[in-house]
Amino acid sequence: MSAESVVRTPSVDDLARQILAGNRAMLARAITLVESRKAEHRQAARDLLTLLMPHTGKAQRVGITGVPGVGKSTTIDTLGSNLTADGHKVAVLAVDPSSTRTGGSILGDKTRMARLAVDPKAFIRPSPSAGTLGGVTARTRETMLLCEAAGFDVILVETVGIGQSETAVAEMVDFFLVLMLPGAGDELQGIKKGVLEIADLIAVNKADGDGATRARAAAADYRSALHIMAPRSPTWSPPVVTVSGLANEGLREMWAQVELHRDKMQATGEWQDRRARQQVSWMWDMLQQRLMEALTRDPGRAAHICALEDKVRSGEVPASAAVEDIAKLTGI
Numbered sequence: 001m002s003a004e005s006v007v008r009t010p011s012v013d014d015l016a017r018q019i020l021a022g023n024r025a026m027l028a029r030a031i032t033l034v035e036s037r038k039a040e041h042r043q044a045a046r047d048l049l050t051l052l053m054p055h056t057g058k059a060q061r062v063g064i065t066g067v068p069g070v071g072k073s074t075t076i077d078t079l080g081s082n083l084t085a086d087g088h089k090v091a092v093l094a095v096d097p098s099s100t101r102t103g104g105s106i107l108g109d110k111t112r113m114a115r116l117a118v119d120p121k122a123f124i125r126p127s128p129s130a131g132t133l134g135g136v137t138a139r140t141r142e143t144m145l146l147c148e149a150a151g152f153d154v155i156l157v158e159t160v161g162i163g164q165s166e167t168a169v170a171e172m173v174d175f176f177l178v179l180m181l182p183g184a185g186d187e188l189q190g191i192k193k194g195v196l197e198i199a200d201l202i203a204v205n206k207a208d209g210d211g212a213t214r215a216r217a218a219a220a221d222y223r224s225a226l227h228i229m230a231p232r233s234p235t236w237s238p239p240v241v242t243v244s245g246l247a248n249e250g251l252r253e254m255w256a257q258v259e260l261h262r263d264k265m266q267a268t269g270e271w272q273d274r275r276a277r278q279q280v281s282w283m284w285d286m287l288q289q290r291l292m293e294a295l296t297r298d299p300g301r302a303a304h305i306c307a308l309e310d311k312v313r314s315g316e317v318p319a320s321a322a323v324e325d326i327a328k329l330t331g332i
Helices: 012-020 024-035 039-055 072-085 140-149 165-170 184-190 193-198 211-227 251-268 270-297 299-314 319-330
Strands: 060-066 090-096 122-128 154-158 175-180 201-204 240-242
Touching: 012 024, 012 039, 012 140, 024 039, 024 122, 024 140, 039 140, 060 072, 060 165, 060 251, 072 090, 072 122, 072 154, 072 251, 090 140, 122 140, 140 154, 165 175, 165 193, 175 193, 175 251, 193 211, 201 211, 201 251, 211 240, 240 251, 251 270, 270 299, 270 319, 299 319
Parallel strands: 060 154, 060 175, 090 122, 090 154, 175 201, 201 240
Antiparallel strands: none
16 A cells, blocks of 8 residues: 555544554554655644654664675564564564655565564564665654554664665664675775764674684674774774574674663663754754755746756756755745
8 A cells, every 4th residue: 555545544543542552454554644745644644643652762773784685684584583582572664775666665575574574573664765865764763653652662774775874774773783794805995984983783794604704704804993983972882793694693692782782871871862862853854854845846846946957957057046046936
């Protein structure tokens, strides 16, 4: 079902009650509601989130990224299964690249996480990026809140891959995990420094069988790289571990680091401060999105802006003059 075909019933109050009761079908419907671009759906989504806000904020939010082929989905599938076996309820928000033709998800995360897809304590929601910054869906934050209200105490956000989405996801989670491949020699030369700067933990994956030795060598290289960089927090220095998502090796120890990070950051108040900053950042991001949508909602105005884009691209008009023109158009 597309975001535009939300069923009108149940009411917002009923939907909130069903979500708090853990009704997965109603959770899926609510996520579709917050993803909708229709004005009436957005108002209903705002009302729903307002009702549910007192029941959110208790989950551990973890972002997971890595280059294509690093084994993100396999690792998440195994990690999530470990967590549900330990009594956790796990929601996976897997941000898909969008089909340029339909805008829909094209990776099919549920087929890549076979165990979690049938686990009654897990919930997987593939979300098309729909062209938003770095592949992070505009409504991922709201989806996290809905999942928390439904009782999920671990939220895993999988990003498309190395790129701008990493910064965006790091700003909406409590812990940012970067998966790397063995054989760091060439990879370390080309890796973006920014990814290392925002990582709370680096895990070298595929550290099983013949890859174990190469994974240990890669981990040593990453540790050396991190030693010359200032950590994001005075409380936490990002550890480097070796894991195998396929063989389920090292994942429990890796999760222990996630929990240790939470305990340390909460003890100093940094965890609470980070959440508070994120809330304000979310507000400004949403405002910026609404302003951009308002700017292009009128077809005539949108056509005028497109014409200005062409003139800026060709060098006929300077960017500053185009901005002034648009500002006058909108009364800013």
